[in-house]
Amino acid sequence: MLNERAKILLKTLVERYIHEGQPVGSRSLAKFSGLDLSPATIRNVMTDLEEMGYVASPHTSAGRMPTALGYRFFVDSLLIVKSLDETQITTLANQMHPDNPSRLANVTSQLLSDLTQFVGVVMTPRRAGGAVFRHIEFMALTEKRILLILVTPEGDVQNRIIFTDSVYSQSDLIEAGNFLNQNYAGCTLEEIRTRIQRELVQLRHDMTRLMNAAIEAGSDAFRESSETVIISGEHKLLDIRDLSENLAGLKKLFELFERKSKLLQLMELSRQAHGVKIFIGGESDATVLEEVSVVMAPYEIEGEVVGTVGVIGPRRMAYERIIPIVDITARLFSSNLAQH
Numbered sequence: 343m344l345n346e347r348a349k350i351l352l353k354t355l356v357e358r359y360i361h362e363g364q365p366v367g368s369r370s371l372a373k374f375s376g377l378d379l380s381p382a383t384i385r386n387v388m389t390d391l392e393e394m395g396y397v398a399s400p401h402t403s404a405g406r407m408p409t410a411l412g413y414r415f416f417v418d419s420l421l422i423v424k425s426l427d428e429t430q431i432t433t434l435a436n437q438m439h440p441d442n443p444s445r446l447a448n449v450t451s452q453l454l455s456d457l458t459q460f461v462g463v464v465m466t467p468r469r470a471g472g473a474v475f476r477h478i479e480f481m482a483l484t485e486k487r488i489l490l491i492l493v494t495p496e497g498d499v500q501n502r503i504i505f506t507d508s509v510y511s512q513s514d515l516i517e518a519g520n521f522l523n524q525n526y527a528g529c530t531l532e533e534i535r536t537r538i539q540r541e542l543v544q545l546r547h548d549m550t551r552l553m554n555a556a557i558e559a560g561s562d563a564f565r566e567s568s569e570t571v572i573i574s575g576e577h578k579l580l581d582i583r584d585l586s587e588n589l590a591g592l593k594k595l596f597e598l599f600e601r602k603s604k605l606l607q608l609m610e611l612s613r614q615a616h617g618v619k620i621f622i623g624g625e626s627d628a629t630v631l632e633e634v635s636v637v638m639a640p641y642e643i644e645g646e647v648v649g650t651v652g653v654i655g656p657r658r659m660a661y662e663r664i665i666p667i668v669d670i671t672a673r674l675f676s677s678n679l680a681q682h
Contacts (some may be wrong), residue, residue, distance in 0.1 A: 344391075344415075349388050350375055352396055356408045363583065365405030410623035410632060411659065417620055417661055424662045426670055427428065445667040447572045450651060450675050455575025457667050460655030461581075461599070463638075465609040466570040467494075467648040467679065474530050478522050478556065480504075480515035488552075495528070495643065497679075498509050504557040510552060518552055531557050536635050571602050571609065584633050584656040592630045595654075612650040613679035618669050623657055633657050637664050639672035643679050646664050651675055 344352065354375040358366045368384040379387075387654040388406055391397045396412035398403070408416065426434070437453055438446065447464045454462030477493040486509060492500040510518075526534050535557050576599055579585050585592055598605055621636040637659075638652035651672045653664060 343572055344394075347379070348387050348391060349420060350377060351384065352391055352408075352412060353416060355388075355397060355406060356412060356416040356420070359407050360660055363658060365400055365407045367405040370405070410625070411580060413622045413635070414625075414655060417622065421661055421665075423665050426666050431670055431674075432464050435674050440672075446675070447570075448574075450671060451572040451574040454651065454653050454668070454671055455578065457671075458653045458655060458659075458664055459525075459575075459578055459654045460659070460664075461576055461579060462574040462640070462651075462653055463605070464572040464651045464675070465613070465649040466572065466608070467498075467643060476527055478527075480544060480552075480556070482510065482512055482515060483599075485509045490556050504555045504559050506552060506555065508551070514552075518556075521558070522553065532581065569572050571605055573599050573602075579655075582656050584658050585631070588631070588633065590632065595631055595634065608636060609638060609650045609652070611677050612652065613640050613647055615640060618665050620661070620665070635659060635661075637661070639668045641672040641676040641679070643676065 349373055354371055355366045358370055358374060368381045368388065371384050371388075372379060372381065388397060391405065391412070392399060395409055396415060397406040398409050400407065406578070434453070434457075438449060447466050451462040451464040454464075456462075470487075472571075474495055475492045476495045479491040481489040481491065483489050483503065486506050488504045488506060488510065490502045490504050492502075526537075529537075576596065579592065579595065585595075608621065615638075618637060618639045621638075622636065623632040633656055634654060635657045636652060636654050638650045640647045640650050642648065652668050655664070
C-alpha cells in the first residue's frame with residue numbers, strides 16, 4: 343500500500359513523463375507535486391517506489407520513469423479523466439453520419455486515429471447468438487440462378503447467388519421471401535436451420551430446398567463478413583519516438599495488424615467488459631510490445647454488446663484524454679448504428 347505522499351509523487355512522475363518523455367528527477371517532482379519536501383525525502387520515496395516495481399531508473403539518467411506496473415496503478419487509482427465538453431462531443435457526432443454501417447465503421451476508425459494520432463480500430467458488429475437477418479429477398483437471374491439478398495438489423499446488405507436444380511417463378515420467390523420475413527425475421531440463421539425441417543412441411547419439397555439453400559448461402563455470407571477489424575493510422579506509429587526506436591517490435595506490431603487474429607482476441611475480451619478496458623504493455627499477448635497500450639470500449643445495438651472500438655498507441659499516452667475519446671466514440675457509434 344502506498345501512503346498519500348508516495349501516491350502524489352508517483353502521479354506527478356507519470357504525468358511529467360507522459361508530458362516530457364524524459365526520466366523525471368527529484369527537482370522536477372518537487373516543483374510539480376505541490377509537496378513541501380526536501381530532495382533527500384523525494385529520493386527516498388523514489389527508492390521505495392523502485393523497490394516496489396512502480397518506477398525504474400535508466401542507466402543514463404538520475405531521473406526515473408514509470409514501469410508497466412506504475413502505469414497500471416496510475417490508471418486504476420490516480421488518474422483523473424477529463425470529460426469532453428459539449429462542443430467536442432457535438433463536433434465528434436457531426437463527423438459520424440454516413441448512410442451505411444460498413445462505411446460508419448471505417449469513418450469511426452479513421453476518426454479515432456485522427457483524434458488521438460494513434461491507431462484507430464473498430465470491430466464490426468457481431469451478435470453473440472449468430473448472424474441475424476432483418477429482411478430477405480430472392481431475385482431470379484436465370485432459370486436456375488437466384489440472387490439472395492440478406493439485410494442485417496444494422497443495415498448491412500449481403501448478396502449471394504444460389505444455383506438450384508428446380509425452376510422457380512418470380513411469384514414463387516416472392517412467396518418464399520415473404521414466408522421467411524414473416525416467420526423468421528430477427529432469428530439467427532442457426533435458429534432457422536434447426537427449425538426449418540419441422541416447420542416447413544406445409545410447403546412444397548422444392549420450396550423447402552430453396553430455403554435450405556438460402557440458409558446455407560446466408561451463413562456463408564455472414565461468416566465471410568463477420569469478425570472484421572477495421573484499422574486506421576498504422577503509419578502514425580512510425581512518428582512516435584518510444585516505438586520507432588524499436589524496429590523489431592514495430593515489425594511484430596504490424597504483423598499483428600495484418601493477421602488480426604490476436605487483435606480480435608483482445609477486442610473480444612474488451613467486448614465482455616463494462617466500460618473502457620485498458621491493456622498496458624505485456625498484460626495481453628495481443629499487445630506484443632511492452633511499450634504499447636490498448637484502450638478499448640464496447641458498443642451496443644438494442645442493448646446487446648456486439649463489438650468494440652479503440653486505439654492502439656504508446657504506453658506513454660495521455661490516458662486522461664484518450665479514455666473519454668474512446669468512451670464517447672463507442673457511445674456515438676452505438677447511437678448511429680441504432681438509426682439504421
